[in-house]
Amino acid sequence: MALKKSLILFLMLALMLLVLGCFEASLGQETKAMRFQRQHIDSNNFPNGNATYCNVMMVCRNMTWGRCKEINTFVHEPLSAVEAICSEKNRTCIKGMKNCYQSRYPMSITVCRLRRGSRHPNCTYTTSPIIQQHITVACAGVPYVPVHFES
Numbered sequence: 001m002a003l004k005k006s007l008i009l010f011l012m013l014a015l016m017l018l019v020l021g022c023f024e025a026s027l028g029q030e031t032k033a034m035r036f037q038r039q040h041i042d043s044n045n046f047p048n049g050n051a052t053y054c055n056v057m058m059v060c061r062n063m064t065w066g067r068c069k070e071i072n073t074f075v076h077e078p079l080s081a082v083e084a085i086c087s088e089k090n091r092t093c094i095k096g097m098k099n100c101y102q103s104r105y106p107m108s109i110t111v112c113r114l115r116r117g118s119r120h121p122n123c124t125y126t127t128s129p130i131i132q133q134h135i136t137v138a139c140a141g142v143p144y145v146p147v148h149f150e151s
């Protein structure tokens, strides 16, 4: 009975997130590559001037669970273009690792910053206008794909 209820709740939540069109619920363990995509890839939206974009996206990409993530960047480019950065020339990461790569071309990004005074669970964000910027990611694994957004 309780199980059935929580299953229904889970399905409703999954449906809601799908309707919002911003979160692909996945079963099983999330890999670092999947985590990177959830947190940083939003190929289909171009939210220029949409002030509520970050408030919506930070929730539906599950970055306000337990605590409000302070800052997060969304990249509005095809996943393949972002993955291709891993075949650029490497550069040293901020923390000293050698597996960082900067995009050869500027990419369209939106930066979400937690508003001062915003308290969990009410995580409210400022949404930057779309910025065209070279981005740097760290890559790992087989296939060799982005696993961390550096800057």
Ligand SMILES: *[C@@H]1O[C@H](CO)[C@@H](O)[C@H](O)[C@H]1NC(C)=O
Pocket: 022, 045, 047, 050, 052, 053, 056, 057
């Ligand atoms: C703003 O962005 C959010 C998240 O992508 C979306 O749900 C909403 O419809 C957008 N609002 C406008 C006015 O485009």
Ligand SMILES: *[C@@H]1O[C@H](CO)[C@@H](O)[C@H](O)[C@H]1NC(C)=O
Pocket: 062, 065, 066
């Ligand atoms: C959101 O993230 C938390 C951990 O940060 C996890 O426990 C939870 O299952 C995630 N929720 C969804 C809907 O994926």
Ligand SMILES: *[C@@H]1O[C@H](CO)[C@@H](O)[C@H](O)[C@H]1NC(C)=O
Pocket: 090, 091, 092, 093, 097, 098, 099
């Ligand atoms: C690029 O990677 C190679 C091999 O891991 C390493 O020797 C080199 O120092 C790296 N270059 C930079 C700028 O980090």
Ligand SMILES: *[C@@H]1O[C@H](CO)[C@@H](O)[C@H](O)[C@H]1NC(C)=O
Pocket: 119, 120, 121, 122
């Ligand atoms: C979150 O914000 C809503 C609307 O502003 C408010 O009604 C609610 O009390 C707030 N919750 C907390 C825990 O601050």
